[in-house]
Amino acid sequence: MLSGGDMLIRSLQEEGVDLIFGYPGGAALHIYDAIFRQDKVKHILVRHEQSATHAADGYSRATGRVGTVLVTSGPGATNAITGIATAHMDSIPMVVISGQVATDKIGEDAFQETDMVGVSRPIVKHSFMVKHASEIPEIIKKAYHIASTGRPGPVVVDVPKNTVDPMETFPFEYPKKLKIRSYTPAAKGHSGQIKKAVSMLLKAKRPMIYAGGGVIQGEASRLLTELAQTLNYPVTNTLMGLGAYPGNDKQFLGMLGMHGTFEANTAMHHCDLILAVGARFDDRVTNTTSKFCPNAKIIHIDIDPASISKTITADVPIVGSVDSVLSEMLDLLKEAKDTPDEAALSDWWKQISEWRERHGLYTQPRYNTGGDMIMPQDVIKTLYEVTNGDAIVASDVGQHQMFAAQYYPFKSPRQWINSGGLGTMGFGLPAAMGAAFAFRDKDIVCVTGEGSIQMCIQELSTLTQYGLPVKIICLNNQALGMVKQWQDMVYDSRYSEIHYEDSLPDFVKLMEAYGHVGIRVNKKEELREKMEECFAMKDRVVFMDVYVDPTEHVYPMLVAPGGSMRDMWLSKTERT
Amino acid sequence: MRRIISVLMENEPGALSRVVGLFSQRGYNIETLTVAPTEDETLSRLTVTTIGDDHKIEQITKNLNKLIDVVKLVDLTEGQHIERELMLIKVKASGAQRAEIKRCVDIFRGQIIDVTSTVYTIQITGASDKLDAFVQSVGDAAILEVVRSGVSGISRGEKVLSL
Ligand SMILES: Cc1cc2nc3c(=O)[nH]c(=O)nc-3n(C[C@H](O)[C@H](O)[C@H](O)COP(=O)(O)OP(=O)(O)OC[C@H]3O[C@@H](n4cnc5c(N)ncnc54)[C@H](O)[C@@H]3O)c2cc1C
Ligand SMILES: Cc1ncc(C[n+]2csc(CCOP(=O)(O)OP(=O)(O)O)c2C)c(N)n1
Ligand SMILES: [Mg+2]
Numbered sequence: 252m253l254s255g256g257d258m259l260i261r262s263l264q265e266e267g268v269d270l271i272f273g274y275p276g277g278a279a280l281h282i283y284d285a286i287f288r289q290d291k292v293k294h295i296l297v298r299h300e301q302s303a304t305h306a307a308d309g310y311s312r313a314t315g316r317v318g319t320v321l322v323t324s325g326p327g328a329t330n331a332i333t334g335i336a337t338a339h340m341d342s343i344p345m346v347v348i349s350g351q352v353a354t355d356k357i358g359e360d361a362f363q364e365t366d367m368v369g370v371s372r373p374i375v376k377h378s379f380m381v382k383h384a385s386e387i388p389e390i391i392k393k394a395y396h397i398a399s400t401g402r403p404g405p406v407v408v409d410v411p412k413n414t415v416d417p418m419e420t421f422p423f424e425y426p427k428k429l430k431i432r433s434y435t436p437a438a439k440g441h442s443g444q445i446k447k448a449v450s451m452l453l454k455a456k457r458p459m460i461y462a463g464g465g466v467i468q469g470e471a472s473r474l475l476t477e478l479a480q481t482l483n484y485p486v487t488n489t490l491m492g493l494g495a496y497p498g499n500d501k502q503f504l505g506m507l508g509m510h511g512t513f514e515a516n517t518a519m520h521h522c523d524l525i526l527a528v529g530a531r532f533d534d535r536v537t538n539t540t541s542k543f544c545p546n547a548k549i550i551h552i553d554i555d556p557a558s559i560s561k562t563i564t565a566d567v568p569i570v571g572s573v574d575s576v577l578s579e580m581l582d583l584l585k586e587a588k589d590t591p592d593e594a595a596l597s598d599w600w601k602q603i604s605e606w607r608e609r610h611g612l613y614t615q616p617r618y619n620t621g622g623d624m625i626m627p628q629d630v631i632k633t634l635y636e637v638t639n640g641d642a643i644v645a646s647d648v649g650q651h652q653m654f655a656a657q658y659y660p661f662k663s664p665r666q667w668i669n670s671g672g673l674g675t676m677g678f679g680l681p682a683a684m685g686a687a688f689a690f691r692d693k694d695i696v697c698v699t700g701e702g703s704i705q706m707c708i709q710e711l712s713t714l715t716q717y718g719l720p721v722k723i724i725c726l727n728n729q730a731l732g733m734v735k736q737w738q739d740m741v742y743d744s745r746y747s748e749i750h751y752e753d754s755l756p757d758f759v760k761l762m763e764a765y766g767h768v769g770i771r772v773n774k775k776e777e778l779r780e781k782m783e784e785c786f787a788m789k790d791r792v793v794f795m796d797v798y799v800d801p802t803e804h805v806y807p808m809l810v811a812p813g814g815s816m817r818d819m820w821l822s823k824t825e826r827t
Numbered sequence: 828m829r830r831i832i833s834v835l836m837e838n839e840p841g842a843l844s845r846v847v848g849l850f851s852q853r854g855y856n857i858e859t860l861t862v863a864p865t866e867d868e869t870l871s872r873l874t875v876t877t878i879g880d881d882h883k884i885e886q887i888t889k890n891l892n893k894l895i896d897v898v899k900l901v902d903l904t905e906g907q908h909i910e911r912e913l914m915l916i917k918v919k920a921s922g923a924q925r926a927e928i929k930r931c932v933d934i935f936r937g938q939i940i941d942v943t944s945t946v947y948t949i950q951i952t953g954a955s956d957k958l959d960a961f962v963q964s965v966g967d968a969a970i971l972e973v974v975r976s977g978v979s980g981i982s983r984g985e986k987v988l989s990l
Contacts, residue, residue: 368841373852377895380841397895432990433837433898557889560882 253423255384256285256415259348262391264291265425268319270310270688271295272303276323277363278350281415295688295717298709300327302681304334305707308343309645309682312668314689315470317399318343323350325363328409329370333675335405336374340672341491342468344403346394347371353413354382367409376404381414385421392426401436402555403468437554440571440579448526448550448567449583455524456595457602458484461507464491464671465529465553467664469573472496475528478577481584482591485603487515489530490656491671498660499640504603505612508536509809510653513610513819513827516807518603519544520817527551529573532563533672542815552576610807610821612657617806617821624800625775627651627726631658634696634724637782642694642722643668643686647679647703649733651726653805655698677706680723684710687719694722694786701727701755701796711765714792722785723794728801729755736804740820758796767792829858830884831903831910831980833988834873834891838864842896846873849894855879855887859912859955859977867990870898876955876978899988907983913950913976914958915940918969920947928965935961946971 253261259282263271271294275283286294297303300322307318318338322331328349338345352361368378377397379390387410394406452458466475472495479486479502486496487507496503505512507519519525525547530536532551537543540562551558551565552573559568569576607614618628631654634642644659645668646652652669661667668686670678683697697704704725714721726732729752738746759769768791772781778797785793810818810826820826836842843862850857855877862873877887884902891897903910920928921944928947932939937951951961955978962973982988 369844372845372848378841431895434895555893557886557893561886 252420254281254285254415254417254420255381255387256281256417257288258384258387258421258423259391259410259415260285260289260292261423262388262425263319264289266391266395268292268317271319271321272297272306272310272685273321274300274303274323274327276325276327276350278324278352278412279321279327281412281417282321282348282350282410284417285415294321295713297681297713299707300330301333301677302684302707302710302713304331304338304345304347305675305678305681306685307345308334308338309668309685310689311343311345311685312682313643313665313686315665316344317395318345318685320345320347322347323363324352324367325365328365328367332371332374335371335407337670337673337675337678338405339374339376341464341670342403343405344398345405346398346408347405348408348410351380351409351411354411355413357411367407371407374405375407376402378407378409380409381411384414384416384419387414388423388425392429393431396429396431397434401434402558437556437570438572438575440552440569440576442579444567444569445576445579446583448569449580449587450589451524451548451550451567452482452526452580453587453589453591456592457521457523457599458482458526459519459522459524459547460484460486460526460528461489461519461530462486462492462495462528463489463530466492466495466573469529469554471529471573471577472664474574474577474581478581478584481581483596484526484591485518485600487511487519489533489536489671490669492530493656493667494661494664497662499662503660506656507816508533510657510805510807512612512657513807513821514603514606516809516816516819517606517827520815521602522547525549527553527565528577529553531558532561534562537563538809538811538814538816538818544816618803622800623775625772625778625797627654627728627799627803628658630724630726630778630797630799631655631698633779633782634698635659637779637786638694638696642666642696643683643690644696644698645669645679645683645686647697647699648674648676649700649703649731650728650736650803650805651698651700651703651732654726676703679703680707680710680721683721684714684719687721688717695719697721697723699723699725700732701725701729701758702731711762711767711792715766718790719792720788720790721792723792725758725794725796726799727796728799728803730801732801733805739804758794762792762794765792767794769794769796771796771798773798828880828884829876829878829904831908831978832875832877832888832891832900833903833980834875834900835865835898835988835990836871836873836894837896837898838869838871839896842871843873845894845896846875846891849890850875850877853886853890855883859975861977861979870990874977874979898990901982901988903980903982906986908980909983910954910978910980911952912955912958912978913952914961915948915950915974916962916965916970917946917948917972918965919945919971920969921945924969928969931961931964937961
């Protein structure tokens, strides 16, 4: 016989949960007591509930497992909202358990009462409110199943205090099987559609493979790479898809979209066939939808039917899991009598090489390398070299995020952790922390800006408590750089509310206060040596406060509104 | 185009708010909405009428289907179907008006279900445009109160929406 609280924790054990990121409070105290009385599930005490969700999210993105969060009712629950929304936008599997006031108090404006199910409704995949302790095992089973299958996403389980009362005990049995009659996510794609897609693929003269976060979620990077290399077709990744295809491979054109490479965006515009794999034609990618890839037929593989033909109509929709659909495609390709049109393909690659030579990001530096200032791009390049390209890189949001996406070619999936859909400043440090729990032997990096880092900086203390040697690389441009770039480009450099240079903390001293190491870098020639010094301190948290050129912009940048994908700013003065 | 979408969903607290929330969250409009349990007490049947082009309607049905509480749905307007709405309407009825209104109720096959010396309360069922037509023929000046149930619908013939 177990109490509701003990059943809750036992259920988590049955699910194989090893870590919970959380923060205690009144309505959750019974649950915290149940945590205290066992040692299988380890609880990580963060410093803010937002960080609990981001840390669970980072842990999930790095490992592919479901992240688990525990918060109290009221302010604990509402503090978790930003992190739940972040996970929801990027389809990250997460279970958030929130304390709630006792069932008989609900609706009475009780102390720390918030309608968590209501508040979180638009930003969860599903939610549960426990009505009776005996329901807890089944609800937990369902929550993990729903969070991790189909299109993944966050699930909230709201737990009224009386349902976890230690005085009331019940027989415990964890359900082995589960059937939710209203939930049957697609697995296999439609074979007829897959056949049609393969024959279109083989007929294409200017094909593009556009792969997104779904390939990483669906553990299909190897299959994607095999497909692309069998066909010798060019590949581009979304911001969420980076690492799904090896970033250093010659078939890789870099990221596409708002800050995608000239070659990826231009090739998209001119291609005659798009194979979209686990990508959702986001507005950061398509630019003006009516001008999107005018000559292209579109094959779209996605597990969520609602992602297909949402913003761009697909010619061949395939609803299914990427791994299953791609392996079926590969089988068909092996049997196929046709082969790709070699002559057309060779012309297409010639054209792409020419684009790469002309304005490509990787054929030569497209930014000023001659000045005295440290260029943000060089910081990321140096980071790549010093970490051998093997680090797990979590990022915050802003220019630094785009520079990291452009200049750190990720070799493998789950190496790049960033908030794409919601674009949540403050995500980077807690997300890196979550990843650090899972990979103690890897370099874990947080690329950030002096703006973003201040949004969840309190987690420096959590890093101390759990001995997580995260390396923080701050591209300090003394401003909200991404906003400043827009104000330069759209508002005639009227800098409204983006400066705080006189009130920035002394990050080196701040690090020391937390027991960490701070290194300030403002000389170009010291960058590499200091970076090496930073990574040589294997078991310390090190913060590199790198003063970079505050006037630098991220390029390329799609011309918006009204432009197509080939309309780009290439520098402050040059556009296509 | 006007569509009637019929949804079978789990009869659970919160299910209705998820459906309604989806419409407001994604900017879809709701013209009418009715919901009640079915012969299977674990299921509710919800009927929503909405207006949108094919693309919008496709997104609405896809997103409704994504809700975990939604078991099954059908766009009734895609096939032959029957729709009905119930209206309770209170109108001024005194003097010469009384006979005039009674005649009108008969023409629309309604029933007068409550009477005072100055007021008739009338019940009418039918497709929504029939109810609109009745409201129009009685005229704003006579109307005291209108209560409409929203549309319920069902497919014609053998087709059923069930588990
Ligand atoms: C400052 C800033 C700038 C940005 N600039 C860019 C930019 O230049 N370029 C860019 O690409 N993005 C950019 N973004 C990110 C952008 O907002 C979107 O988050 C991103 O484009 C979405 O990536 P995605 O299409 O891969 O979709 P994701 O959000 O990763 O969605 C994955 C898709 O795959 C599907 N899926 C999931 N699992 C499976 C499975 N197992 N099988 C099949 N399908 C599956 C899902 O249903 C979903 O449709 C930027 C963001 C910020 C904050
Ligand atoms: C929580 C939140 N608030 C506001 C924004 C809008 N925003 C996007 S980038 C940015 C500036 C980020 O500044 P910093 O972290 O210094 O990065 P930089 O762009 O300078 O590299 C802002 C304010 C956001 N994305 N998230
Ligand atoms: Mg900045």
